Amino acid sequence: MATAANLPPVSDEVAVLGAEEAARTADQRNMRNGRAKLSAPLTGLMWLIVAIYALPLLWFILSSFKPGSELFTYPLSMIPREWTFQGFIDAWERVDFAQYFLNTATVALVTTVLTVFFSACTGYALAKYNNPGTRLFFVCILATTMLPTEVILNPTFTVIRDLGLYNSLSGIIVPSVLTATGVFMFRQFFLTVPDDLLHSARIDGASELTIFFRIMLPLSRPILFTLAIFSFQWRWNDYIWPLIVLNDPKWYTLQVALRSIVGAENIDWPVLLGASVISILPLVLVFFVCQKYVLNADVSAGLKD
């Protein structure tokens, strides 16, 4: 506009353009006002949805503080009329939580470390070495997402048994290490790392494994962290592997132990509620500590083209 003012005669055309521009900024102002007007209903809608999502969990957790008699008397009330920890105490006495926590944590931690490490190796090889072998293996990994383990439950059980992994924690850990999602996440990440970095390292005389361990692995820290979070959650909550691999209750993971309470003829609700709440506490605590990282985790890393 300033330049237009300096120009001697203003042609009609320019004037029209100016008017259009003015109309446009007015439009934008209207739009912004429109957004401000929209704000309240949209915020309301969002929080209504939040309430709907929170309700089952809230009802569940508050129920776990009610005495057994209150769970089954009408009228129900959201807030316990009488607060008690009896359900938790009974659950803690009835269920060997210390052992199950230890088993579950061992499985989740060891599997996560192995998954992250081998996914990084494989993802890197798939991204940076383009020979027929790696390409074939990429197709194979793709296939594992289409053909989940649930499809081959019985023969996998045979394999576990024949390898001597039956009824041991390693029987849950070893088969879970190869994770297609993890491999994809690292592959997609390493595709974005420029090849020049590799070439210059090679020219400097670094060996392939040095390049991987000293340059590439440290570079991939964000993906490493993201996959670690996800892997830990998957393994902590895993059910089908522990179910088919474990027989001895002393090796049970939390989920199998919980399921054995749900599967009872008459469910002891106070105990089940207490035990369930106890079982979700560790992950919820971890989540609140690193909530920022979880919510900003680049989960789509494995899915982008």
Add this chain to the structure above:
Amino acid sequence: MATPTTGSTVAPETLRTPAVRSKSQQKRHNRYVIAPLVLIGVNVVLFLVFFVWPGALGLIYSFTDYRGVGRLNFIGLANFQKLFADSTFYAALSRTFLYTLLSVPLIYVSSLGVAALLVSRAVRGRTAAKIVIFLPWLISPIVVGVIWKWMFGQDFGFVNFVISTLGGSPLPWSSNANLALTVVIFAAAWGGTAFNMLLFIAALKNIPEALLEAAELDGANAWQRFRHVTLPGIAPTSFMVILLSTIHAMKEFAMIQALTNGGPGTENVLIVQYIYKTGFEQSKVGYASAASMVLMVVLLAIALIQLRFNKKKG
């Protein structure tokens, strides 16, 4: 076949230049063949041991009457013939399809809708909202099952209490097959929103703001902007979400085991539960493996159809 060798066995007279070349060839070989092999080695072994081996075993079992112990006794296609005449197998398969058809759209709409609200600047308190909606993701499918079983209890469940407080008559959530499946679908959407929501948030943030504003200036209303700008922008993510949640739904197991255990009766036994029950509880390993093979074909077909569909659209 005697092939010319490189490296240490090179003839003395060719030592000068060719030896240098073969040494560098060796180095190249190390670089581009050995190094990736070392890097993917463990996962290749795991793939062979835990996918190829059981896959092949499963195929073999499906032609036998194997019961978990003893010798393999081949019975040809008898398992498959029996399977296709087995009404419980059909019931499990068709229930699985019904469940997938109903739960995948619900998961899609809920996760996209929530994601759209969470990226909209008009909404206040987005971080807190995100945290709450994300919580169900932390909860194991077993506990998700328990939570919804508790919500929809027949006599003292929350939902029936609300219905009767509002003057309605309580619904038989666990003794009516369709109502029981409805509960399972709600539970799946509740537990399945968070992860897909994160995918959609990432995709929505990638859509250039300028594109949406241009459409708005051109007079496109909210629906038109969504239909013609947002939806094409998130198409690859949509495809992944639909494919992954379809496969996930087809193999639903833990949550439904805790929630209904396939009930009432055996009406809501889904296909993986059917395989588990016949294979592990009744020891009909051969028969269960035949069912597994059918499921495998179904899953492959779904994946191929969706891939084809995606290609056509893209």
